Amino acid sequence: MDDLRKRAKELLETSAVKVVIGYEQGTANKTRALFVEKAEDADCLIFDSRCVQNLATYVTKREVKDKGKMAITATLPVMRSIIQLASEFQVNDNNLLVLGITPESKLVEFKNLSEVETFVHQYQIEIDAKNKEMLDKIAKMTQAERWKFWIDELSPCFKCYACRAACPMCYCHRCTVDFNQPQWIPVPSHELGNLEWHIMRAIHLTGRCIDCDACYNACPLAIPINLLTKRMLEDVKINFGSYQPSIKADHLMSTYKPDDKENFIQ
Amino acid sequence: MSKIGVFVCHCGENISATVDCAKVAETASKYDGVAFSVDYKYMCSDPGQSLIKSAIAEKGLTGVVVAACSPRMHEPTFRKACAEAGLNPYMCEMANLREHCSWVHEKGEATTEKATDLVRILVEKVKYNQSLNEIRVPVTKTALVIGGGIAGIQASLDIANTGHKVILIEKDPSIGGHMSQLSETFPTLDCSQCILTPRMVEVAQHPNITLYTYAELESLEGFIGNFKAKIRRKSKSLDEKLCTGCGLCTTKCPTKKIPSEFNEGLGNRPAIYVPFPQAVPNKPVIDRIHCTYYTKGKCRICEKVCPTQAIRFDQEDQIVEVEVGALVIATGFNIKQTDFFPEYGYGKYPDVITGLQFERLASASGPTLGEIRRPSDGKIPEKIVFLACAGSRDPAKGIPYCSKICCMYIAKHAMLYQHKVHSGKSYVFYMDIRAGGKMYEEFVRRAIEDDGVNYIRGRVSKIYEKNGKLIVNGADTLLGAMPIEIEADMVVLATAGIANDGAEELAQKLHISYDPYRFFAEAHPKLKPVETNTAGIFLAGACQAPRDIPESVSMASGAAVKVACLFSQDELTREPIIAVVNRQAPPAYSSCVGCFLCVSACPYQAIEKEEIRNRNGELIKSIAKVNPGLCQGCGTCVAFCRTKSIDIQGYTHEQMYTEVLALLNEY
Ligand SMILES: Cc1cc2nc3c(=O)[nH]c(=O)nc-3n(C[C@H](O)[C@H](O)[C@H](O)COP(=O)(O)OP(=O)(O)OC[C@H]3O[C@@H](n4cnc5c(N)ncnc54)[C@H](O)[C@@H]3O)c2cc1C
Ligand code: SF4
């Protein structure tokens, strides 16, 4: 990824951007996010198959945004996140430049977000075979079995909210769970509290989640919460056709149409 | 500390027959914060209301719960009583013990217990109620009417005659719409122009009406009582003040072979033209697409011949901004053309024509001066076939609906033909004859019985040309689907009535909804037929569905009354039950993150962007803001917002939550 380092350097030297978001070597053979503000630090940027963290979470953070125009090293899921964020007015061409990395690990720089969108749309969001199998298995369970499955899976959750922090779409300054007047979602991590938190999370991500698995990767207990969002993704497909984040298109779950079918009330 | 009064009504025996009202009142008296509790036979009666008023005065009540009938019935009564006693009316809540309890349950303890619960949740809610004030919005008493067909003309005249100002915009060079093209009109066969032109002239001369022809809506902002519209006045290339309408230019223009829109392509017009002799205004426009000067850079003959030097080649479109309080949309409809029908020759056969073309042939002002002559060779057709439901009621063609006007105008056409060509033979292929309307059935019977029109029930599968004749292949379903072949000289297709071109874009500009066929949608199919879902915008005529003239006119007058009602007030008052996006101190300004997903979720387009800027004018944050004039308090946005930044006044999160907990007996 020499060309990435070179380009980052140029961008910083010419002040075209104020910060380049990318990956660097972390401890224990792991990678971590890097925020390069000085051209000479660009040499620390790396990119390889270990770089799976969704960096799009940072572009909505005040601390990063306030530095000025950002450039971001963006793999396909990151680019998808960025398009969704742009459609929600969280980023725009004035504050973000995308240094894309294609699935073939090639660097592509995009003039604007609409070019990113065109690029992203070449690829469908596909749930991998292993997870698909799991979804099918859950779907085939009886209601009682499914209830037990989820209660068992979710009960260890201790609400560290690492999944929320890792998710680029969870950029709200005040999450529903932090809303305490009144406290709709119970704070304690008991059975009901956990269930409500995860159902709410899945609902809020429906039609927005781009299936990057950042939440699952972040969970210290490896709770398969991504199965919930994947299920919603499948439901979205059934009800709206295949989903692609898009800057201009209607938001799937929040666009009022007089001819909406309302057949969900059964 | 709250001081709440609970007033339990017996509603005669409506409630007390199954609910122990005294017990409900007694239980309520023990709730935290309840300072007064009583039951009474008729709370809505004068003594009942006095009970409430005196309790407010004597006990210094801070909130009132009236447990009685439906709030739809008496909420205004009790709120008014509270207001008269000096309590903010929105500190009064009603528990519906009648519809929600006594009427639907048997007498018994459980019923009384439920009544108690209903009171309890409202006692808890009212503790969180806040004083609210009615919203007042001023009304701009000028109406904008879009579309100058008969519907727009009627609406404009009616509104103008109530003394209010009207701005009428029409996209074509003249008002009149489709009615001006018609020959005679069912069911009375009076001449269309003769009844229409006096009204057109009235529009032009009415002191309260400003008419902009050759003009279209550019954009619309605002809300009921307070719209701001931008109108694009397309350049006519003419100084209208100087032009006397002498028409010399139109006779001298060398570009003469442009198919006339008014004559549905059956005649020609020049590049500088008045669409028809009775046009209002009777002044020409230059059609820049066809004018030799605009296309080739040379000509300007009209400029030379004009005795008043009124031609302006360099005139530009003009944008006029107006403030209006209400709109009437009357943009009408259109019809499918013959090229829509592969089975009837794709529009290749000149003698297969549409109903509107037939109107032009039958019209004394038309290209044949009212003689029915076929377009190909000008011969008078000896055999003529009319096809009803061409495209209509045909799901395979994407038009499952009935176009409604065709049955009637076909009977009219066949009748006119028989009156004009005595030796001629006419045939009508129909699916059903739909002649619902005053004198309509009688009219069709006249065509069949007095004028000898042959009605054949069945459809036509194919039309093709052979030796100068049109061979019409159909079947008579009343004779066991017997195949029929008619060698016709001319065929008239009663093509489906469809939404006008550009209806969708216009609906989007206006933020009104439309149906799957792009006709504008009324707010309620029965009870609000002229209203749209956007307050202050009304519909008239065929833009809402295919309609005939009497219906279009009635609808227009209906819409005009709605506008007049609105304009009868200086201010609109609205219940303050609307959504509000919270505001906080800087640097947050609001918990809203500006995702604006609520904007598209709102069915009433009530949510806008507010930009918070610092002293230097730099943007700090964009957040959502609800326009109180537009919000209907439906609550969609509240349910939607992930940051819980929106509350409906009077139904806040806090109030709803409290009600739920009260119901679960968590207090
Ligand atoms: C062949 C035929 C025969 C008929 N015969 C009869 C009959 O005998 N008796 C009867 O009662 N009815 C008859 N009708 C029906 C009649 O034509 C309609 O009822 C009537 O024209 C409806 O009037 P309207 O004003 O709603 O629409 P229209 O007549 O369509 O007028 C709409 C006007 O709005 C203008 N407009 C459109 N879009 C815009 C825009 N975006 N901005 C500004 N202006 C715009 C158009 O230019 C037009 O002037 C017949 C219809 C047809 C097709
Ligand atoms: S990361 Fe895991 S443990 Fe933490 S809140 Fe999310 S699901 Fe619960």
Ligand code: SF4
């Ligand atoms: S949905 Fe909520 S957070 Fe998003 S713009 Fe609307 S009010 Fe703000």
Ligand code: SF4
């Ligand atoms: S309450 Fe309904 S009408 Fe009002 S802003 Fe919210 S969604 Fe729109």
